[in-house]
Amino acid sequence: MWSFFSVIILVLTLPLTYCGSSKNSSASEYPYSVDPLTEESAAKLIQQRNGKVLLLNVWATWCVPCKEEFPDLVKLADYYQDRDVEIVGLSVDYPDEVQSKILPFLRQHHANFKVYVKHFSSDEAFINSLGQEWNGGIPATFIFDISGRRQAYIFGKKDFNYFKQEIEKIRART
């Protein structure tokens, strides 16, 4: 009788076990740590270019268009791997949400570029430092040339081709 029930339980739980493991295997490990970005470290990131153009994408896990745009950024980072372009993400979630929200999202989307989490003394000062015309709406993307000069401010969700075109315009100028 007990062995009959054991078989039933095993049969019922097998599909669940299978689904669980397949879900885990589809989520890759995120290869970077999600470090806090302060006003100072943001300025350093923008200025210290080492000959690379920087595409800085500001996003959050609560932002639907940001999440929709993210796979195109992954594709972009793949495309520019080993080239003179650096793709960097800045999540404006809270630093205490790295484990609960940011990392699970990055793993799920196979993120392949460095992502920071905002740690500003003033969100407003940071927003203004990137653009007086920027009202803080996300997604927002900024492209800096190899001298750390802001060359593009892109507001709202865009795709791989749009970003690539903007990057190439800036690369052609420098």
Add this chain to the structure above:
Amino acid sequence: MSHANDKMTDFSLQSYDGKEHSLSDYQEAKAIVVMFIATQCPVSNAYNERMVKLYDDYQPQDVAFLAINSNKAENVNEIKKHAQQHGFEFPVLKDVNNVIANRFGATVTPEIYVLSPERNLLYHGRIDDSQRESEVKTKDLRNALNEVLQGKQVTVTQTKAFGCTIKKVD
């Protein structure tokens, strides 16, 4: 982007219950608070209770409140349900084709404009400086309204915060 003292042009929009509202209806108010909000934006939703408290505190002091939803994907039924669910007593207007958002230069939710009864812009920006109410340090909208009610010049006329982009028609 709109700036302090800009004269905003009048508009007429319908609330979810079909009533027409114009800025010029509120010429007797001491100030008009125009709030661009959304039903699905988590940042805007983080402020639902704070918006209700603002209305409860300032409406009796003759401050008028008008919320506007300009998001293309959020229809009147959804706006009505959301407003009722969160106890909004202020009108929530549907801005079809985001005409008024464009006119104001509003791009994000929540985004606030405080106007004089003559429709001059007195304050533009956020409600306060943190999505998390427990971490708020400056209550920018309340500060502006208090100064207006005291007959003073608004000290901080422009503020910014991270928020959701208004999804507009192409």
